[in-house]
Amino acid sequence: MTMNMRLRAAAVASALACLAAVSVPAQTIAITGGKVFPVSGPPIENGIVLIRNGKIVSVGANVTVPADAQRIDATGKLVTPGLFDAATQLGLVEIGQVSETRDTRAQGKDNIAAAFTVWDGLNPNSVLLAPARKEGVTTFAIMPSGGLVSGQAAVVDLVDGTTTDMIVRSPSAMVAEIGDAQQAGVASRGELLVKLRELLEDTKFFITHRAAFDRAETRDFRASRLDLEAMIPVVQGRLPLLVAVDQVSDIDAAMRLARQYDIKLIIGGGAEAWMMADKIAAAHIPVLTGAMNNIPSSFSSLGQRQENAALLTAAGVKVALVGNAGGGDEEAFNVRNIRSEAGNAVAYGMSWENALRGVTLAPAEIFGVADRLGTLQPGREANVVVWSADPFEFSTRAEHVLIRGIERTNETTRQDLLTQRYMNLPPAVIK
Amino acid sequence: MRVLNSILVLASVAALGCAGTTPTPAPTPAQSVSRDSVPPNLAGRGGVSLPNADPFPSTYVPFPSRTLVIRNVSIMTAAGPTIRNGSVLVQNGKITAVGATVDAPSDAVVIDGTGKYVTPGIIDVHSHIGVYAAPGGNALSDGNEATNPVTANVWAEHSVWPQDPQFPRILAGGVTTLQVLPGSANLIGGRSAILKVVPSRTVQGMKFPGAKYGLKMACGENPKRVYQNRGPSTRMGNVAGYRAAWIQAEAYRRRWDKWNADHKGDPPSRDLGLETLAEVLRGNILVHNHCYRADEMGQMIDIAHEFGYKIRSFHHGVEAYKVADLLGKEGIGASVWADWGSFKMEAMDAIKANLALVDRAAGSHGMIHSDDPSGSQRLNQEVSKAMAAGIAAGIPVTEDQALKWMTINPAWALGLDDKIGSIEKGKNADLVLWSADPFSVYARAEKVWIDGALMYDRSDPTQQWRTDFELGFVPTRNR
Numbered sequence: 042m043t044m045n046m047r048l049r050a051a052a053v054a055s056a057l058a059c060l061a062a063v064s065v066p067a068q069t070i071a072i073t074g075g076k077v078f079p080v081s082g083p084p085i086e087n088g089i090v091l092i093r094n095g096k097i098v099s100v101g102a103n104v105t106v107p108a109d110a111q112r113i114d115a116t117g118k119l120v121t122p123g124l125f126d127a128a129t130q131l132g133l134v135e136i137g138q139v140s141e142t143r144d145t146r147a148q149g150k151d152n153i154a155a156a157f158t159v160w161d162g163l164n165p166n167s168v169l170l171a172p173a174r175k176e177g178v179t180t181f182a183i184m185p186s187g188g189l190v191s192g193q194a195a196v197v198d199l200v201d202g203t204t205t206d207m208i209v210r211s212p213s214a215m216v217a218e219i220g221d222a223q224q225a226g227v228a229s230r231g232e233l234l235v236k237l238r239e240l241l242e243d244t245k246f247f248i249t250h251r252a253a254f255d256r257a258e259t260r261d262f263r264a265s266r267l268d269l270e271a272m273i274p275v276v277q278g279r280l281p282l283l284v285a286v287d288q289v290s291d292i293d294a295a296m297r298l299a300r301q302y303d304i305k306l307i308i309g310g311g312a313e314a315w316m317m318a319d320k321i322a323a324a325h326i327p328v329l330t331g332a333m334n335n336i337p338s339s340f341s342s343l344g345q346r347q348e349n350a351a352l353l354t355a356a357g358v359k360v361a362l363v364g365n366a367g368g369g370d371e372e373a374f375n376v377r378n379i380r381s382e383a384g385n386a387v388a389y390g391m392s393w394e395n396a397l398r399g400v401t402l403a404p405a406e407i408f409g410v411a412d413r414l415g416t417l418q419p420g421r422e423a424n425v426v427v428w429s430a431d432p433f434e435f436s437t438r439a440e441h442v443l444i445r446g447i448e449r450t451n452e453t454t455r456q457d458l459l460t461q462r463y464m465n466l467p468p469a470v471i472k
Numbered sequence: 473m474r475v476l477n478s479i480l481v482l483a484s485v486a487a488l489g490c491a492g493t494t495p496t497p498a499p500t501p502a503q504s505v506s507r508d509s510v511p512p513n514l515a516g517r518g519g520v521s522l523p524n525a526d527p528f529p530s531t532y533v534p535f536p537s538r539t540l541v542i543r544n545v546s547i548m549t550a551a552g553p554t555i556r557n558g559s560v561l562v563q564n565g566k567i568t569a570v571g572a573t574v575d576a577p578s579d580a581v582v583i584d585g586t587g588k589y590v591t592p593g594i595i596d597v598h599s600h601i602g603v604y605a606a607p608g609g610n611a612l613s614d615g616n617e618a619t620n621p622v623t624a625n626v627w628a629e630h631s632v633w634p635q636d637p638q639f640p641r642i643l644a645g646g647v648t649t650l651q652v653l654p655g656s657a658n659l660i661g662g663r664s665a666i667l668k669v670v671p672s673r674t675v676q677g678m679k680f681p682g683a684k685y686g687l688k689m690a691c692g693e694n695p696k697r698v699y700q701n702r703g704p705s706t707r708m709g710n711v712a713g714y715r716a717a718w719i720q721a722e723a724y725r726r727r728w729d730k731w732n733a734d735h736k737g738d739p740p741s742r743d744l745g746l747e748t749l750a751e752v753l754r755g756n757i758l759v760h761n762h763c764y765r766a767d768e769m770g771q772m773i774d775i776a777h778e779f780g781y782k783i784r785s786f787h788h789g790v791e792a793y794k795v796a797d798l799l800g801k802e803g804i805g806a807s808v809w810a811d812w813g814s815f816k817m818e819a820m821d822a823i824k825a826n827l828a829l830v831d832r833a834a835g836s837h838g839m840i841h842s843d844d845p846s847g848s849q850r851l852n853q854e855v856s857k858a859m860a861a862g863i864a865a866g867i868p869v870t871e872d873q874a875l876k877w878m879t880i881n882p883a884w885a886l887g888l889d890d891k892i893g894s895i896e897k898g899k900n901a902d903l904v905l906w907s908a909d910p911f912s913v914y915a916r917a918e919k920v921w922i923d924g925a926l927m928y929d930r931s932d933p934t935q936q937w938r939t940d941f942e943l944g945f946v947p948t949r950n951r
Contacts, residue, residue, distance in 0.1 A: 137815035138693070169814060316947065336845055337637055337946055339607050344947040370815030374822070378811070381853065384913030433913050435856040438864065456813075456823045460865050463793050463829065472834050 069093045070446065071106040072427060075115025080122055080402045081416035090120060092423040095446035100417045113441050113448075115427045121397060122417055123179025123199075123424030123444065124432075126379045127329045127361035127404035128309060130372060131173060131181055132163040132197070137370030146187035149268075152226040153240060155275075156267035157192025159185040160211050163204045168455040169373050174199045175452055176377035177432065177439035179424035180209065180414055182404065184216055184283075184309075189225035189236060191216040193271065194283060196408050198424065200444050213408040214283040214307060215275045220291050220341045234294055240264055241302050244272040281305040281407075283329075287312035288341040296324060307407060309363075312342035315349045318356035327359040327407040332386035332396075350399065351390030361404035362386055362396065384433030396433065422446075528629060530679035532668060534565045535925035541576035542905065545585025550592050550879040550894040553872055560590055562901040565924035570895050583905070583919070591875060591910055592895050593648025593902030593922065595882035596848045597760070597807050598787050598841035601639060602632035602652050602667070602675070606845070606941075612636075616655035617662065621699050622717045624687065625745035626662035628652045632675040637946065638845040640937040643669040643928050645849030646904040646917040649680060649883075649892055653688045653787075656762045657698040659713045661688035663748055664760060666886055668922055671937045684887045686784070687752050689714070691763035691772060692818050711771060718779040721749030758784040758887055760807075764818035766794035773802055785885045787841060790822040793829035800835035805885045807841040810854040810861070827855075827877060828862020828869050839881040851878045856911035871911055900924075 070092040077088030079100055089104040090097060106112070135142035144162025147154035160183060173181070179199050185192035193212035200206050217237065218224060225233045243262045247269040253259050254266070262269060274280035284295045287310050299306040308314055308328045314321060321328065332350045337343040353360050364379045365372040383396040391399070405415025413422050426432070427441035442449045540562040547555040547570060561569040561576050569575070576582070603615040614631035617623040632652055642650065647669055654661035664686035667678040695713075696704050704710045724746035731739050751757040759776070763769050763786045776783050785805030786792060790813060792799060792806035799806055808830070813822025823829075831838030840855050842848035859874040883893025892900050901924035908915040920928040929935035938946075 135814065136817055136820060139817055313947075333846060333850070335641060335849075337606050337942070339609070343607065343945055371812040371819075374814040375811055378857075381857075381913050385850075385853075388914045388916055435853065435860045435911065435913060436863075438860075459821055460793075460823050460825050460829075463796075464865065466797050466833065471832055472836070 068446075069107055069110040070113065070423075070443070070448075071104075071110040072113045072115050072120055072425065072441070073106065075118045075120040075427060077120045077417060078122075078397060079417040080398055081418050088120065090417055090425055092425070092443065092446050095423055097417055097419055097421045097423050097425070099419055113427060115441075118440065119428040119430065119432060120417070121177075121426055121428065121432060122401040122415055122421075123426050123442070124177050124379055124400045125361075125404040125415060126173075126178055126181040126364055126376050126400070127407065128184050128363040129181050129365075129376050130183065130186070131169055131376045132165065132167045132373070133159060133183055134370070134373045135164065135167055135169065137373075146185060147192055149188050149190070149192075150265050151263055152188040152224070153190045153264050153268050154185070154188055154192045155190045155215060155240075155264065155269075155271035157185055158195075158211065159183055159192050160195040160197065160204060160208060163195075163197065163207070165202065165204050165207060167373075169376070170199060171452050171454040172374075172456055173376040174442060174444070174449050175439065175454060176380065177426040177428070177442055178376055178379060179426070179442065179444045180405075181376060182213060182408055186216070186218070186285075187224070189217060189219070189233065190240065190268070190272075191218060196410055196414075198414075198422070198444060199449075200447070201449070209413060210408060210410050212274075212280060213410070214281045215272070216283045216285065216309075218285040219295060220286050220288060220310075230291065230294070234298065236263075237298065240268075240272060241276055241298075241304075244269050244276045248273060248276070275304060276302060278303055278305050281307045283307040283309050285309040287339070287345070289313035289316045289344065291341070292317065292321070296320070296326065299326075300324075311353075312345035312349065314358075315346065315352040316344055318353050318358060321353065322357035327361065327403070328353055329361045329363045329404070329407070331363055331365065332382050332389060332391070347385070347389040350386045354391055354395050354399075359403050359407060360395075360399050361407055362399035380432050381435065387433065393433075528627075528676055528679075530681045531674065531676045532670070532672070532679055532681055534923035535670065535927065537562070537565055537901075537921075537924035537926070539563045539577055539580040540583065540901075540921070540924065541574060541580045542583045542585045542590055542903075545905070546589045546909075547895055548589060548591045548872065548875050548910070549896065550872075550875050551896045560895060560903065562903070562921070562924045565901055567895060567897055567899050567901050567903075569897060585905060587908075588918070589906040589908065589910055589915070590895065591646070591852075591904050591906065592879040592893055592899075593904055593920065594646045594851050594878045595886065595893060596642065596647050596650040596842050596851060597785065597839060597882040597885050598843045599642075599650045599652050599845075599848055600655065600843070601642065601650065601845050601848065602634070602636045602665075603628055603654070605633040605636035606638050616657040616698075618655075618657040618698055621658050621695055621704060621713050622660045622745065623654075623658050623662050624660045624717065624721075624748040625743075626654060627665070627685075628654050628663060628688075629665035629675045629679065632665055632667070632678075634672050634675055634678060635939040635941045637939045637942050638848075639669055640671075640928075640939060641845065642848045643920055643937060644917060644930070646852065646906075646910075646920055647848055648902040648904075648920065648922050648927075649886070649888070650848070651686055651760070651886060653686065653760060656688070656690035656694045658688075659690060659695050659704070659710055660717055660745075660749070661690060663757070664688055666888070670922060670927060671939070680888065682891075685748075685751070685757045686760045686886070687748060687757050689759060689761040689772075691761065691768040692765060693816055694762070707768070711775065714772075714775055715778070717749060718753075718775070718781075721746050721753060722779060725750035725753050752781050753779065755782070758782075758885070760785055760787055760885075762787045764788055764790050764816075766791040769795055770798065773798070773804070784887075785837070785839070788819075788843065789830075790819050790826065792838075793823065793826045794821075796830045796833035796836060799830065800833035803835055803837075805837035805839060805881065806830040807839050807882070807885060809843070809847070810840065810857040824857065824861030825865040825867065827858040828865065828867040831869075831873070831877065831881075832867055837881050837884055838877055839885060840877045841882070852906075852910040852915065853913060854878075856913075859911065871909075874911070
């Protein structure tokens with residue numbers, strides 16, 4: 042938890058500048074009559090969420106609603122924080138196999154691309170943003186991929202604006218992929234760790250020999266100057282290292298490395314994490330994982346099972362649920378399915394409350410933005426969704442979606458336009 | 473291990489005891505349905521190989537079953553409205569009664585389904601399980617014979633690994649029948665295999681007795697990408713490729729049909745690929761055509777008209793909704809995802825209401841498919857998403873209609889709608905007992921029966937099939 046506090050302080054500092062640029066509506070909105078799930082506390086029957094100038098100002102059963110407030114009647118409905126997808130390539134990929142619309146990975150140098158700031162490739166005009174927003178996703182974390190060190194991740198809100206407007210925290214993590222030696226440009230798992238260790242050692246050396254480096258009086262480093270620079274907050278414990286890793290022995294190795302270098306670790310994927318859930322919990326390492334993966338789809342994930350998230354949570358691990366069971370290129374198209382990922386987590390042993398936490402507060406805590414996002418509490422961004430019923434059910438609709446206090450309801454997506462265009466076939470051809 | 477042990481024993485009896493003879497017990501009625509177009513008097517003439525025969529016959533035998541009655545259960549039949557608080561009776565592997573009440577013999581196994589649901593077994597018409605087996609890698613990559621744009625000569629069943637650990641997972645998701653197709657690298661990719669989701673040492677032991685073969689064809693981006701250096705490298709090249717193949721097939725069919733009629737001289741020489749295509753022209757093999765775009769569907773329909781064959785279903789038809797009326801008029805099915813899109817240019821116009829829009833057109837056969845071992849485990853959830861999207865678009869889809877998208881409609885696409893796909897008297901007892909309404913995200917398949925035999929029981933680890941591959945390798949700790 043102390044690590045989180047450290048992160049949080051850094052988050053506030055880095056995020057304030059971005060926020061100032063976003064225009065906020067000077068209005069008061071009251072969501073009334075619904076069952077409110079603040080996530081930070083127990084549900085409130087017939088609760089009121091009061092929003093002013095894009096922020097939540099009060100939440101409770103006995104909140105005075107100003108006369109001039111715009112009212113949203115949520116009677117019989119559920120009110121939750123906006124959903125947070127903790128690992129996606131939404132906005133980085135428009136059409137998977139059209140390479141000019143893919144901005145997920147860097148060329149890097151020798152499979153190291155620590156300096157790569159993935160958010161610079163985020164397309165705020167992607168037509169895939171609106172469908173996610175329309176189904177209650179208000180925040181997501183974009184991840185670079187590929188190589189050994191893939192680059193830097195960021196947390197963004199689904200506001201309608203520029204990338205600058207959207208960014209909540211950048212970087213939010215350094216991403217590395219340690220399950221695949223070939224991809225890392227080495228011959229074995231052990232050598233992969235050697236290469237990562239070399240990068241960490243070089244970064245530490247670089248910090249203390251900066252002047253000599255600039256005079257070209259140091260030995261050559263395998264990583265570039267910018268990559269070394271980017272790794273500094275990682276070795277100083279200020280920026281978490283998110284390792285995409287599935288096999289339990291690789292998780293163990295990553296944890297050894299993290300202990301040795303005092304690095305703050307996040308496990309991403311973690312197919313076999315359940316096998317050492319207690320140790321992961323004891324080390325206070327959070328895990329981003331799905332709840333719909335159970336296929337031994339590689340020799341690194343033979344132990345993959347749907348109960349992974351539930352078993353980790355039960356052991357005390359902080360778990361953020363991430364989407365995309367199939368793992369395919371359609372991921373960005375279906376960020377909206379994060380809510381059914383949560384539903385499946387419940388079907389396979391997680392409590393409903395923990396599943397909701399896994400798509401709201403848990404990712405906010407993991408990425409150090411819980412002071413801004415993830416709960417319905419005074420002072421938080423007004424990312425709020427009113428659901429017709431249980432948000433995890435397919436038949437449930439997101440009836441109101443507010444992002445930083447701006448209502449995004451009834452947004453027409455490209456998919457809606459196509460549907461409308463072909464809705465009206467000649468009556469004679471209808472069954 | 474009670475059930476699985478008896479399964480293994482039975483399977484070995486069937487496999488060992490039937491080389492060249494009829495397996496015991498007696499074949500089901502399905503097995504007596506011949507798909508051959510060979511004159512029976514040719515059989516047994518050593519040295520003359522038999523075109524269109526059944527050289528890899530099914531050795532499937534239903535697993536042991538007992539008379540079974542499920543009572544007090546919501547029965548979603550795919551043949552009419554849901555029967556609340558009803559009963560289903562299963563005898564000798566068949567559904568023998570269904571209704572508000574049934575007369576069950578005293579020795580029947582009785583299952584109380586209070587609060588639960590029964591549906592027909594789910595049918596996945598588009599799978600690559602077995603040909604792209606887990607854990608993957610080159611060694612198990614057997615789905616695309618990407619050496620020639622037309623490989624009508626290959627059969628998916630010759631790539632299927634029965635020990636693929638993905639099979640038991642889809643069984644646990646309620647899938648009882650699947651079509652395994654070759655991949656989509658080729659214009660014409662080869663024959664499909666129609667399999668029951670059962671443990672077997674050989675693929676023949678999984679083959680659905682009497683099922684017609686399918687032929688995989690593919691439109692658009694994949695073939696022209698794979699063959700860009702040798703051709704086809706364009707969509708027009710694709711179309712020229714299909715037509716050239718059918719011209720050859722038509723000539724081959726005439727040669728053989730003539731010889732089969734008069735037996736004059738030596739038989740024409742055999743060509744495995746043309747043999748398969750000729751069987752399509754004769755109507756004995758069903759065409760399953762991977763095709764995303766509406767305009768390409770229009771072209772494939774014209775090619776089918778030109779050569780006189782029928783397309784049974786367009787698969788991955790993300791734009792099927794644009795030509796729903798055309799598909800209905802032609803009697804062509806649409807096999808689609810609920811919500812896959814944007815992974816390639818030709819998938820850009822995917823909409824979630826696709827299935828509801830297609831299935832609303834007169835004459836249409838809309839259905840869900842997976843193309844994915846993860847999605848295949850949750851086709852009920854995929855259907856639920858498609859239903860919700862249809863309703864949101866203003867199309868009044870009911871659960872009873874949506875159920876057909878994963879049961880009787882895919883059964884029709886496989887030509888098996890007289891045997892499976894609905895809960896009706898006389899049908900095979902392929903059933904799934906769900907813990908809740910199957911369209912809820914929380915519903916799980918509790919029990920799955922195939923031909924009346926209990927093949928999966930969530931509450932009993934000894935009744936959960938584990939493939940050879942998983943033994944020892946896949947951890948069971950704390951499961």
